Amino acid sequence: MAIYLDNAATTALDEEVIQEMLKYMREDYGNPSSTHSFGRKTRAAIDLGRRKVAKHINAEPGEIVFTSGGTEADNMAILCSVDDLGVQHIITSAIEHHAVLYPVEVLAKSGKIRMSLVDIDENGHIKLDHLEELLQTEEKTLVTLLHANNEIGNLLPLKEVSDLCKKYNALLHADTVQTIAHYKLDVKELGVHFMTCAAHKFHGPKGVGFLYISNDIKVNPLMRGGGQERNMRAGTENVYGIMGLVKALDLAYEHLEEHTSYIKGLKSYMIKRLKEEMPGVEFNGDTEGACLYTVLNVALPETDKTEMLLFNLDIEGISTSGGSACSSGSSIGSHVVAELNVGSNRPVVRFSFSKYNKKEEIDFTIDKLKMIYELPVVS
Numbered sequence: 001m002a003i004y005l006d007n008a009a010t011t012a013l014d015e016e017v018i019q020e021m022l023k024y025m026r027e028d029y030g031n032p033s034s035t036h037s038f039g040r041k042t043r044a045a046i047d048l049g050r051r052k053v054a055k056h057i058n059a060e061p062g063e064i065v066f067t068s069g070g071t072e073a074d075n076m077a078i079l080c081s082v083d084d085l086g087v088q089h090i091i092t093s094a095i096e097h098h099a100v101l102y103p104v105e106v107l108a109k110s111g112k113i114r115m116s117l118v119d120i121d122e123n124g125h126i127k128l129d130h131l132e133e134l135l136q137t138e139e140k141t142l143v144t145l146l147h148a149n150n151e152i153g154n155l156l157p158l159k160e161v162s163d164l165c166k167k168y169n170a171l172l173h174a175d176t177v178q179t180i181a182h183y184k185l186d187v188k189e190l191g192v193h194f195m196t197c198a199a200h201k202f203h204g205p206k207g208v209g210f211l212y213i214s215n216d217i218k219v220n221p222l223m224r225g226g227g228q229e230r231n232m233r234a235g236t237e238n239v240y241g242i243m244g245l246v247k248a249l250d251l252a253y254e255h256l257e258e259h260t261s262y263i264k265g266l267k268s269y270m271i272k273r274l275k276e277e278m279p280g281v282e283f284n285g286d287t288e289g290a291c292l293y294t295v296l297n298v299a300l301p302e303t304d305k306t307e308m309l310l311f312n313l314d315i316e317g318i319s320t321s322g323g324s325a326c327s328s329g330s331s332i333g334s335h336v337v338a339e340l341n342v343g344s345n346r347p348v349v350r351f352s353f354s355k356y357n358k359k360e361e362i363d364f365t366i367d368k369l370k371m372i373y374e375l376p377v378v379s
Contacts, residue, residue: 003318003361008150008178008295008352013244014203020247021205024240032237033226042239049246053210056253057195058186065211065232066242070177070198071099072222073211074144076233077173077194078103080219081142082112085171089139091116093126095151095336100144100175114139123286124154124340131161135168144173151336151350152285153295155179162191171217177201177209178292181252182260193217199241203354204248208241259355264293266353270362274298277370284340284348295352297337302345303373309347316368322349 004012024045030038032046047061054061067073078100081087090104090113108115119130126145135141143165148155158174165172173194176185180195181202187195195212199205213219213232225234252259271288274281280301285291300309310322322334337348351365367377 001317001361001364003357003365005318005320005351005353005357005361005365007354007357008201008350009321010200010206011203011354012356013205014248014251016251017204017244017247021240021244024243029239032239033228042237046237046239046242049242052246053249056249057180057212058188059212060215062230063187063212063215065213065229066237066245067209067211067233068207068238069200069209070097070175070196073194073196073198073209074099074173074175075103076211076219076222077196077213078107078142078144079222081171081173081194082107084219085142085217086140087113087142087171089114089116089137089141091118091131091134091141091143091170093118093120093145094339095120095124095149096144096146097150097175097177100146104144118145120339122340123289124149124152124284124336125286125290126156126161128157128160128164132164132168135164135170137168141168141170142173143170145175146178147174147176148178148292148295149285149336150178150295151334152297152340153178153287153292154285155290155292157290158190158192166191178294181249182256182292182294184253184256187212187214197245199245199248202248202252205241205244208238208245210245255355260293262355263353263357266357266359266362267293267296269359270296270351270366273362273366277366277375278373282346284337294354295350297348297350299346299348300369301373303347309372310349312372313349313365313368318365318368320349320351322347 028041030042032039032043050061050064054064092104094117104115107113116134119127121127145156147158162172171193174192176195177198180197193214198209221232223234228237282299284297284299370377
């Protein structure tokens with residue numbers, strides 16, 4: 001049995017998405033910049049797709065810039081804020097995705113900005129009172145934070161953060177890679193200036209995403225060349241990738257309530273079985289509170305098999321991801337888990353779910369974990 005429980009890393013392509021993409025590989029393959037009929041057809045498809053994406057998040061079509069994914073979108077938001085909007089101070093946290101942390105650190109080391117890290121509590125939530133303290137500065141400030149942490153799943157109270165940014169005239173970049181297509185998001189209600197997306201997190205293709213840029217601000221392109229994406233991103237558009245993103249987003253929001261309820265049920269079931277059958281198990285983050293319903297970060301009991309746990313699961317056909325507060329052997333370690341001060345010898349495994357997972361897969365996974373820990377398995 002092959003079981004995939006690493007959906008926060010990437011997801012399987014939906015069959016309807018594949019069929020939509022194939023049309024633009026086989027038939028409608030024109031360059032959108034070409035003025036002949038092939039080019040006009042793909043240009044019209046992209047423009048329609050842009051309008052659909054915008055409608056899903058209550059944005060204007062001109063506020064959507066298609067990119068190569070979440071990392072490019074994050075970098076564009078951060079770098080353009082500094083280069084074009086005069087940002088001198090960036091507030092982020094130590095548990096952000098490296099697509100945010102690394103560019104901010106580079107900017108700080110080069111002397112272009114001052115970098116501040118907002119405190120987090122024992123569950124991994126941002127301390128809003130400390131954020132407000134950091135915002136009390138004369139410097140033009142950008143706040144860049146994950147809407148949902150990709151490792152522990154904690155959800156940011158985005159509207160509260162937005163209200164604080166508005167109070168102190170700061171810009172807000174929300175990395176929504178893990179939440180777009182999993183939650184209804186309204187950019188006007190949320191009051192964000194930048195928002196990022198990667199299609200492969202919701203059964204779309206890899207290598208494509210978008211950056212939402214509010215019409216309230218004006219930035220220049222990060223890459224220059226042919227003037228594509230309304231002069232905001234040079235380079236021939238990834239037409240079939242964009243159309244795959246649009247189709248995946250349409251499907252996600254069409255079935256949002258159904259899929260949300262189903263996946264929540266899988267997560268709750270796994271938590272229940274782990275609590276009942278794995279003595280000493282703990283969970284990282286606000287697992288049963290303000291947390292992404294697709295992610296479950298588990299701190300398993302210490303064992304002499306810690307180093308080989310993920311490998312042993314993989315041998316059994318179970319694909320997950322992990323990390324620990326330490327860095328040894330083949331385990332690089334998780335900077336997020338390290339900030340939570342989880343015991344360094346406790347193996348940490350992130351299970352993440354999708355609409356394609358089944359209850360039987362959860363049962364199989366827990367039974368294999370119990371075998372690794374030499375616990376009795378009830379057949």
